[in-house]
Amino acid sequence: MRKRLMAGALAATMFVATACGTGGAGGADGDLREVTVNIVPFSPNAVLFLGMEKGMFAERGIEVNIQRAASPVPVVASLVAGQADFGFVTTPVLINANREGTPVQCVSPIDGQVSPDRDASALVASADSGVQDLADLAGRTVAVVQLASINLIGAKKMIEDAGATGTEFVAMPFPQMPQALADGRVDAAVITSPYVEQAVDAGAVTLANPSSDLLPNSTIYCYAATAQALERDPELARDFQAAMTEAIEYARDNEPETLDTLVEHLDLSPEEARAQVIPSNWVPEINVESIGTIQDLMAEQGAIDSTVEPGDLVWQPGATG
Structure with missing residues (x-):
């Protein structure tokens, strides 16, 4: 395999x-x-x-x-x-x-x-998903750049620590994430600059910064x-x-x-x-x-x-x- x-x-x-x-x-x-x-x-x-x-x-x-x-x-x-x-x-x-x-x-x-003080990546939720915090990601779909990524590991720990279960992670290149969020194909994404700014400008809600929050x-x-x-x-x-x-x-x-x-x-x-x-x-x-x-x-x-x-x-x- x-x-x-x-x-x-x-x-x-x-x-x-x-x-x-x-x-x-x-x-x-x-x-x-x-x-x-x-x-x-x-x-x-x-x-x-x-x-x-x-x-x-x-x-x-x-x-x-x-x-x-x-x-x-x-x-x-x-x-x-x-x-x-x-x-x-x-x-x-x-x-x-x-x-x-x-x-x-x-x-x-x-x-x-x-840096413990600033991060170029973020776990964000789409504007229309209704997700307002990490606990809301139970049963939702989250995009990460690949399924063996530092982004998945950090996001998974933070989501599970918030008590959410049944979250599905899907692999997607960073440049595709803003449009996928806008189209409702995923509920959230761990996305990095310069693409995170595009997502936030379109209304995405920042939920956490897994890298700096967990791994300063x-x-x-x-x-x-x-x-x-x-x-x-x-x-x-x-x-x-x-x-x-x-x-x-x-x-x-x-x-x-x-x-x-x-x-x-x-x-x-x-x-x-x-x-x-x-x-x-x-x-x-x-x-x-x-x-x-x-x-x-x-x-x-x-x-x-x-x-x-x-x-x-x-x-x-x-x-x-």
């Missing part, structure tokens, strides 16, 4: 990719290494875009090409297939990949760790690579990690400039871009302990029947090669 899912995910990755390329030495000019990063488009990608635009990758001999995927599972497939060098994964996907024999490791945070200062997503690729070229991983660290630290003090990158890279208007939120505490390190906390929550919910060592899921300079 899992092999069929991964095959389907790989096909999805190939379908949604908007750019292609492989890593390794030698860019188009012979000086830069072309590196493909597979992302799930959302506002925190602004830090990566900033690093590209400010030359932080180029200074380290890297030229970044962007691929786009609908969710983290096809990103893992693209990494395994060698179609991308680094890719966006959420912590649950990272855990499941390693449990199932696909060694993938976090190399860098996306934007830091989860945690690592809930990262840019990852396969262990094989990291062993083959640890220098590339060190340079990518260093560029992202510089970008995160620069973005901390220059958030408006960081958000402006979304105009070109996510096709937002300048006004929409400046309205986005990067939900970061700006700590450019992976929180290993939080990966264990998320894994424990997955086990409590029956999502997994075995565990992995959290520290093995994080790459460190000097750990390979």
Whole structure:
């Protein structure tokens, strides 16, 4: 069953990719290494875009090409297939990949760790659903980006803690969620920027912010690579990690400039871009302990029947090669 899912995910990755390329030495000019990063488009990608635009990758001999995927599972497939060098994964996907024999490791945070004070994602209910609080989601339908996602885990815990039962979760790409809410195809959704603003502008009601409410200062997503690729070229991983660290630290003090990158890279208007939120505490390190906390929550919910060592899921300079 899992092999069929991964095959389907790989096909999805190939379908949604908007750019292609492989890593390794030698860019188009012979000086830069072309590196493909597979992302799930959302506002925190602004830090990566900033690093590209400010030359932080180029200074380290890297030229970044962007691929786009609908969710983290096809990103893992693209990494395994060698179609991308680094890719966006959420912590649950990272855990499941390693449990199932696909060694993938976090190399860098996306934007830091989860801010306890602000969030770019929210659990919202449609304007016409009649849902006013988490308890009202009993027997209702909630969209999440995928059924093995950090969004599902957080929303499920908060809904169950509110006493609601019988909630159905369905997988749906973020860009489709605002219209699905407006059409009444789902009652609620865990949705992220820049799409959450569209839903709220259309009347959606914010019920909770699962990531910041449950997992402050945690690592809930990262840019990852396969262990094989990291062993083959640890220098590339060190340079990518260093560029992202510089970008995160620069973005901390220059958030408006960081958000402006979304105009070109996510096709937002300048006004929409400046309205986005990067939900970061700006700590450019992976929180290993939080990966264990998320894994424990997955086990409590029956999502997994075995565990992995959290520290093995994080790459460190000097750990390979």
